Amino acid sequence: MILDSKIPSGPLEKKWEKHIMDGKLVNPANKRKYDVIIVGSGLAGASAAATLGELGYNVKCFTFHDSPRRAHSIAAQGGINAAKNYQNDGDSVYRLFYDTIKGGDFRSREANVYRLAQVSANIIDQCVAQGVPFAREYGGLLSNRSFGGAQVSRTFYARGQTGQQLLLGAYSALSRQIGLGNVTMYNNSEMLEVVTIDGHARGIITRNVNTGKIERHSAHTVVLGTGGYGNVFYLSTNALNSNVTAAWRAHRKGAAFANPCYTQIHPTCIPVSGDYQSKLTLMSESLRNDGRIWAPKKKGDKRPAHEIPEDERDYYLERKYPSFGNLAPRDISSRAAKEACDDGRGVGDTGLGVYLDFRDAIQRLGESAIRERYGNLFDIYHEITNESAYKQPMRIYPAVHYTMGGLWVDYNLMSSIPGMFVMGEANFSDHGANRLGASALMQGLADGYYVLPYTLPHYLANVPREAAPSTDHPEFVKAEEEVNARTKKLIDNNGKQTVRSFHKRLGKIMWDKCGMARNKSGLQEAITEIQGLKEEYWQDVRVPGTAASLNQSLEIAGRVGDFIELGETMCRDALSREESCGGHFREEHQTDDGEALRDDEKFHHVAAWEYKGENEAPERHVEPLIYESVKLATRSYK
Amino acid sequence: MKVTLRVWRQENETAQGRFEEYEADNLNPNMSFLEMLDVVNEKLTGDGKDPIAVAHDCREGICGTCSSMINGEPHGPENGVTTCQTYMRSFNDGDVITVEPFRAEAFPVLKDLITDRKAFDKIMQAGGFITARTGSCQDANALPIGKEVADLAMDAAACVGCGACVAACKNSSAMLFVSAKAGQLNLLPQGQPEKDTRVLNMVAAMDEAGFGNCTNQYECSAACPKEISEEFISKLNRDYLIASVRSSVKAKPTTMK
Missing domain, CATH: 3.10.20.30 (Beta-grasp domain)
Structure with a gap:
C-alpha cells in the first residue's frame, strides 16, 4: 500500500492556493450529473452536504439519527478557534498553525494544519451570516475566550453550547438545500457496508433502523463524516450511539486506518460514580479560564475542601507549568490528574478525582459573573452530582473524549480507497497525537465548508459523466449479502450474554491497558484478551428481536462487534509506537520528571494499518511526516 | 430503592x-x-x-x-x-x-417509547434558515449586534427540538418550537431579508404537518427542558400578522414528502 499524501509543493503559505489552482473544476451544468453520497450529518457532513448541494451536485445525505440535527457534534460545549486576532493579542494564521501542530506533539501534517488555520477565519464569517448567536460584548462585537495550549484569546463561543449552535447553523443550511430539492436526506439510515466497483467507492448499503429494511445506494463518490470511536472504551463523553462501524467497514474494504492509538483523554469530566453508569459528562475546558485545579498535598486527606487550608493545597498545574498554568493542554493536564490520584491524593469517595475550584474567581468577579459565563455547566454539574460548584469545588477526573486517529486521508481528504473521502473526526490528519480544545469544531466545519468542496471536483472531473452504477451490480449484491449474513448471525446466535456486557468488558480492557498510560506487557495482554473476547462474542452474544423491525439491541450488536476488532488494532498501534507523544503515553518512554518522551528519529511518521482479513494481523504502513517550516522541538508548557 | x-x-x-x-x-x-x-x-x-x-x-x-x-x-x-x-x-x-x-x-x-418527529424537519426546511451561501460572507465583526439582542436570540436558539412542547399541549401545537427558531432568526439583523417569508412558510408547514392551534396556555413553556419563553410565541404572532399584511409577500406552498 502506497500512502501518497499529495502535499503540494511550494512555500507553506501558498500550498493551498496553488493546489486549488492546479486542480480541475466541474462546470456548473455538469455538477448535477454527479451523485455524491455523504454519510453523517454532523458539522462535517451537514456543512459539506449543504455546500455541495448549493454548488449543484446531486447530494444524498445519510444519518442513523431521526434528524440530522441530532449528530453528536451538537454536544460540543466550549468553542471554536479562529485566527481572527479580534483581541489584538498577537494572533495570526501562523500562530494558530504553530499552536495546533505543537499541541499535537508534532505528529500531524504540516500542510493540512496550515490550511486549517488559513480557512478558520472564514468559518466564523460563515456562521455569523447564518445567524449563529455567538457571545458578544456590549459594543456588539464578538467575544473571545482562551483555551488550553494557547496564550491568545481566539476561541469563539455560544454560552456552553457552541457545538449545538454551529451544528444548528449547518443543519439550517442543509435544511434549506433539502427543501430546494438539491439534497435528498435519508434519516434513520445506518451505513453498514461500502460498495467498491473496480476499486473505487461507488455506493453504500444501509439499514433503516425503524423498519430493518436493507437498502442499496449508488453514487459517483462516497464521503464519510461519521465521527470518532471513543465509545470503544464503553464509558466516554461520546453520545451512546456514536460508533466506528462506517469507518471500520470502509477499513475492511481497503481504507487504511491511521494512528488508531491516538485517543484524547479529557481532563475535566465528572468522575464515575457507580457500576450502572452509561456515559461520562464533560465539564468544558473553558472552565479552566477561571477555575483552579488542585489536589490535597497530603495523601488520603479526607477533609472537605473548605477545611483544607491554602498551604496544604497543591495547585499542581500552576506549580508544574507556570507559564500555561491551568490552561495546559489536555493530555498533559490529564496525566497530571492521574499522577495526583495514583499518588493517593485523589478526592471523592473513589479517590479518582481532583478539584476544579472557583472560589478565587467568585471572590474576584462575583458569583453573578461566574453564573453568566458558566451557568449552564454549573447546572449540569448540579443535576448529575447534586452538588453546587458555587459553594464547593467541582470534582473532576479525566475521561475519553475524542479520537485523533481515524481513516487515513491525503491532502484532498481522500482515503486509500479511491473515490472515498473522509472528513472531521473520522479522519486523522489535523490533530496529531493530541487535539487542542476548540479545534474539533474548527476542523469539522473547515473540511465540510471549505476543503472538500474544493478537492472533490479534482476527483470527479476524471469520473465519466454517466449515470452512477446500477444497484443491481454484482458488487452491490455481494455487499448486501455480507450485511445480511452478519445480521443473521447475530440474531440467530441465541447466546447467553447481552451485547452491553461485552461492551463493558471491552471498555475495561481498553481503559486499563490502552488508556492514559500504556506499557508493552499490558498491551500484549490486551491483544490476547480482545481476541478471546471476539471469539466469545460471536459464540455467546444474545440479540433479542428480529432483523426486520426497529431493534436497538441489533444496532448496538453490530457496532460492538466492530469496536472489538478496532480495539485490537488500537493496541497493536500503541504497542508498535515505541515512544510517548501527546495522548499516547508509553510508560517505558518518559523523561525523569514524567513528561512524554518522543523519538523523532524512529517515529516521526503516521502509522496506517491495512486490513488483511478475518483473524489476520493487520499490516503497518508508514507515511513519513515531512516538516518544511516547523522545527521539531520538545513540547514545553513550563 | x-x-x-x-x-x-x-x-x-x-x-x-x-x-x-x-x-x-x-x-x-x-x-x-x-x-x-x-x-x-x-x-x-x-x-x-x-x-x-x-x-x-x-x-x-x-x-x-x-x-x-x-x-x-x-x-x-x-x-x-x-x-x-x-x-x-x-x-x-x-x-x-x-x-x-x-x-x-x-x-x-x-x-414503545419512540416517536417519529420528522414533522419538525419539514418545518425547518420550509423556512428555518438564513440564506447565506458558503464563502460569500462579510467579516463577522462588520455587523455589530447588541449584546441584549444576541443574548435573546441565544435564549431562543437553545431549543433542542425534542417536542416536549407539543407533547405538553392539549392541542399538540408546535408554536413554541416554531417561534423559537423563527424568533432567533428574526431578531438578528442577518435574518431581516427573509423575515416575512420565514414566518409564513414555517407556520404553513406547521399546519400542514398536523399540529394544532395555540390557545395561549403555555404548558409548552412550562414543559420545555430549555425553558424557552412563551414570549417568543407572542413575537411569532406579531411577525406573522405583519407579514400577512404586507401584500407583496405570499406564502409559498410547501411540499410534504
Whole structure:
C-alpha cells in the first residue's frame, strides 16, 4: 500500500492556493450529473452536504439519527478557534498553525494544519451570516475566550453550547438545500457496508433502523463524516450511539486506518460514580479560564475542601507549568490528574478525582459573573452530582473524549480507497497525537465548508459523466449479502450474554491497558484478551428481536462487534509506537520528571494499518511526516 | 430503592399498544432515569424478552433525542431538564412510575417509547434558515449586534427540538418550537431579508404537518427542558400578522414528502 499524501509543493503559505489552482473544476451544468453520497450529518457532513448541494451536485445525505440535527457534534460545549486576532493579542494564521501542530506533539501534517488555520477565519464569517448567536460584548462585537495550549484569546463561543449552535447553523443550511430539492436526506439510515466497483467507492448499503429494511445506494463518490470511536472504551463523553462501524467497514474494504492509538483523554469530566453508569459528562475546558485545579498535598486527606487550608493545597498545574498554568493542554493536564490520584491524593469517595475550584474567581468577579459565563455547566454539574460548584469545588477526573486517529486521508481528504473521502473526526490528519480544545469544531466545519468542496471536483472531473452504477451490480449484491449474513448471525446466535456486557468488558480492557498510560506487557495482554473476547462474542452474544423491525439491541450488536476488532488494532498501534507523544503515553518512554518522551528519529511518521482479513494481523504502513517550516522541538508548557 | 414501572409497549406504528408493568429493584438514587431503564432492559434481554425501545443518545440534555412522558409530564417531574437528565432521586422508594412516548398526531409512535418527529424537519426546511451561501460572507465583526439582542436570540436558539412542547399541549401545537427558531432568526439583523417569508412558510408547514392551534396556555413553556419563553410565541404572532399584511409577500406552498 502506497500512502501518497499529495502535499503540494511550494512555500507553506501558498500550498493551498496553488493546489486549488492546479486542480480541475466541474462546470456548473455538469455538477448535477454527479451523485455524491455523504454519510453523517454532523458539522462535517451537514456543512459539506449543504455546500455541495448549493454548488449543484446531486447530494444524498445519510444519518442513523431521526434528524440530522441530532449528530453528536451538537454536544460540543466550549468553542471554536479562529485566527481572527479580534483581541489584538498577537494572533495570526501562523500562530494558530504553530499552536495546533505543537499541541499535537508534532505528529500531524504540516500542510493540512496550515490550511486549517488559513480557512478558520472564514468559518466564523460563515456562521455569523447564518445567524449563529455567538457571545458578544456590549459594543456588539464578538467575544473571545482562551483555551488550553494557547496564550491568545481566539476561541469563539455560544454560552456552553457552541457545538449545538454551529451544528444548528449547518443543519439550517442543509435544511434549506433539502427543501430546494438539491439534497435528498435519508434519516434513520445506518451505513453498514461500502460498495467498491473496480476499486473505487461507488455506493453504500444501509439499514433503516425503524423498519430493518436493507437498502442499496449508488453514487459517483462516497464521503464519510461519521465521527470518532471513543465509545470503544464503553464509558466516554461520546453520545451512546456514536460508533466506528462506517469507518471500520470502509477499513475492511481497503481504507487504511491511521494512528488508531491516538485517543484524547479529557481532563475535566465528572468522575464515575457507580457500576450502572452509561456515559461520562464533560465539564468544558473553558472552565479552566477561571477555575483552579488542585489536589490535597497530603495523601488520603479526607477533609472537605473548605477545611483544607491554602498551604496544604497543591495547585499542581500552576506549580508544574507556570507559564500555561491551568490552561495546559489536555493530555498533559490529564496525566497530571492521574499522577495526583495514583499518588493517593485523589478526592471523592473513589479517590479518582481532583478539584476544579472557583472560589478565587467568585471572590474576584462575583458569583453573578461566574453564573453568566458558566451557568449552564454549573447546572449540569448540579443535576448529575447534586452538588453546587458555587459553594464547593467541582470534582473532576479525566475521561475519553475524542479520537485523533481515524481513516487515513491525503491532502484532498481522500482515503486509500479511491473515490472515498473522509472528513472531521473520522479522519486523522489535523490533530496529531493530541487535539487542542476548540479545534474539533474548527476542523469539522473547515473540511465540510471549505476543503472538500474544493478537492472533490479534482476527483470527479476524471469520473465519466454517466449515470452512477446500477444497484443491481454484482458488487452491490455481494455487499448486501455480507450485511445480511452478519445480521443473521447475530440474531440467530441465541447466546447467553447481552451485547452491553461485552461492551463493558471491552471498555475495561481498553481503559486499563490502552488508556492514559500504556506499557508493552499490558498491551500484549490486551491483544490476547480482545481476541478471546471476539471469539466469545460471536459464540455467546444474545440479540433479542428480529432483523426486520426497529431493534436497538441489533444496532448496538453490530457496532460492538466492530469496536472489538478496532480495539485490537488500537493496541497493536500503541504497542508498535515505541515512544510517548501527546495522548499516547508509553510508560517505558518518559523523561525523569514524567513528561512524554518522543523519538523523532524512529517515529516521526503516521502509522496506517491495512486490513488483511478475518483473524489476520493487520499490516503497518508508514507515511513519513515531512516538516518544511516547523522545527521539531520538545513540547514545553513550563 | 425500588420502583414499579408502567411502560407503554407497542410493537410498531400500526399495532395496538398497552401498558405493561415491570419491577425495578436495587436502584441507586444517583442513577439517571435512562440508566434505570438500561438495568430493566438488561434483565428483560437476559430473560429472553424484548427490551423496551427508548429514544436516547447524548445523555447530557443537548441532542433532543430522548422524549419520554413520565407520570404525565414531558421529561418527568423536574423543570428545565430532559429525560436523560432526570435522576432517580426525583422519585420515592416504592413509587409507581408511568412512562409513555410523546403523543401527538404529528408524532406517530414507531415502537414503545419512540416517536417519529420528522414533522419538525419539514418545518425547518420550509423556512428555518438564513440564506447565506458558503464563502460569500462579510467579516463577522462588520455587523455589530447588541449584546441584549444576541443574548435573546441565544435564549431562543437553545431549543433542542425534542417536542416536549407539543407533547405538553392539549392541542399538540408546535408554536413554541416554531417561534423559537423563527424568533432567533428574526431578531438578528442577518435574518431581516427573509423575515416575512420565514414566518409564513414555517407556520404553513406547521399546519400542514398536523399540529394544532395555540390557545395561549403555555404548558409548552412550562414543559420545555430549555425553558424557552412563551414570549417568543407572542413575537411569532406579531411577525406573522405583519407579514400577512404586507401584500407583496405570499406564502409559498410547501411540499410534504
